[in-house]
Amino acid sequence: MPMYSGRRIERQQLPYHLKLFNSHTERLMGYLGNVSEEGFMLISELPLIVGADFSVELRIPGRDAGGDNCMVPIRLDATCQWCREDANPRHYDSGFKVLDGSPEYGQLVKSLRDYFSFSPLNTPA
Template sequence: MFTDRRIERHQLPYFLRVFNSVTDKPIGFLGNVCEDGLMLISHWPMMLGADFELRLKIPVSDGILQVIDVQACCLWCHEDATPHHYDAGFSLQRVPPEYGQLVEALKLYFSFQPLPASA
């Protein structure tokens, strides 16, 4: 039986926390992203149809964080397979350019695309 992992597993949800941008209190973790939406994993269910002011704090380097604020509407929410966790899908209504850069960076980081040849 194969037991050694050759590729390191990256647990994205437990690295990128999501905050309420009004109170700056954590509300969950980023589950996945796309250009016009995101999935939040939280300990609390989210109210459907409600607008949320969300804040992402992205580590850049040496403890420096890039703050990305987005306005989003909760489209769906259901209990996760993990006990006491909820998954919620959000449609983004106000998206700064930095969010698009984050989506592209995550696509590159988690893909198996060949690196560009150096000149």
């Protein structure tokens, strides 16, 4: 099946990978490679079943009500759209479409976009 290359969705590449867990088993599935509002790419050590639905959980650094550091869970449901071998041996890239994204997931995508975007300075160089 030919791969569609005319993407129109802005993705944020993640130089430091966020861990993604299976919500039911609590086992690590892999690491996020990029994200968009509509989906994400997972980098894993095992190939995933294309067409399967997954309940997943991201755990991102945050702070609890007392101001202490903690891992904040973001749960969502997603369908695996494709899976292929990664450039790294024994790793696979899988594309997911988010089915049930939480407001927290939308905020994560926005925060990553803001963090990794360049904005012009208001002062002359």
